Amino acid sequence: MTNSDTILAVKGLGKSFGSLVAVDDVSFTIRRGEILGIAGPNGAGKTTLFNLLSRNPIVADRGHVIFDGQRIDRLSPHRIFRAGLARTFQKETAFFKLTVAENVRLGAVYGAGLRGAAANAAVNAALEMLELTPLKHQEAGALTVYGTKRLMIASAMVASPKLLLMDEPASGLNTIEQAELKTLILRLRDQGTSILLIEHILPLLFGVSERVMVMDFGRKLTEGSPAEIARDPRVIDAYLGGVNSESAHAA
Numbered sequence: 001m002t003n004s005d006t007i008l009a010v011k012g013l014g015k016s017f018g019s020l021v022a023v024d025d026v027s028f029t030i031r032r033g034e035i036l037g038i039a040g041p042n043g044a045g046k047t048t049l050f051n052l053l054s055r056n057p058i059v060a061d062r063g064h065v066i067f068d069g070q071r072i073d074r075l076s077p078h079r080i081f082r083a084g085l086a087r088t089f090q091k092e093t094a095f096f097k098l099t100v101a102e103n104v105r106l107g108a109v110y111g112a113g114l115r116g117a118a119a120n121a122a123v124n125a126a127l128e129m130l131e132l133t134p135l136k137h138q139e140a141g142a143l144t145v146y147g148t149k150r151l152m153i154a155s156a157m158v159a160s161p162k163l164l165l166m167d168e169p170a171s172g173l174n175t176i177e178q179a180e181l182k183t184l185i186l187r188l189r190d191q192g193t194s195i196l197l198i199e200h201i202l203p204l205l206f207g208v209s210e211r212v213m214v215m216d217f218g219r220k221l222t223e224g225s226p227a228e229i230a231r232d233p234r235v236i237d238a239y240l241g242g243v244n245s246e247s248a249h250a251a
């Protein structure tokens, strides 16, 4: 069911909240070095899927997850992170009274288990990668939205994850910041990190993803290249709400 080219293989993943099936029998794979996009309307189950993969803060009712050849759906969130699967959150999340560098250090020490010079080197590399070095001594609470988004990514990247789950990194960003984020996401991928990306800003999602999976009512509706997804009438019906595929695809 998995091979060495596959970084993540998800099979039959499911989660219900009472009578609501938030994630319904979802299966997919991600190749090493790939960016797989996830689209879908509000409430489709995208964030719940991330929660199940990271087991943070909830666990799946059904299905299994093979990450880098190892079954991870019974590991603690901490062990999943250590195994190389990191995530960012939709809501800006940071220790706002700590500095930017201190936040990233927490990821290095308590997340990745690094100490001393190794921790310092990882923190500096992550700050540099996310262009946060000039802001390293600033309180996280004083960052812009885009700064906080980059801080969340830096706090994940400090562990050198093999796979990064990004939950709506472009929400709240202006168009210039969105363009910068696009460059940054591609750079992370080019440096060897596979990426699973939830994003409502379709030009960005379609512009960086090799493939896009669309969810609706907890289920995987379809998956394909961005061009295939943009012209799929089921997707237009479920998600684009009549926006024609040409404008949705204009990156």
Ligand SMILES: Nc1ncnc2c1ncn2[C@@H]1O[C@H](COP(=O)(O)OP(=O)(O)OP(=O)(O)O)[C@@H](O)[C@H]1O
Pocket: 017, 020, 022, 040, 041, 042, 043, 044, 045, 046, 047, 048, 049
């Ligand atoms: N802890 C929870 N308890 C009860 N219902 C939940 C819980 N978490 C999510 N849900 C419900 O599961 C469904 C899927 O939610 P989810 O946040 O995964 O959707 P989404 O696709 O990420 O939406 P959005 O694009 O708005 O972020 C929604 O109906 C939501 O209300």
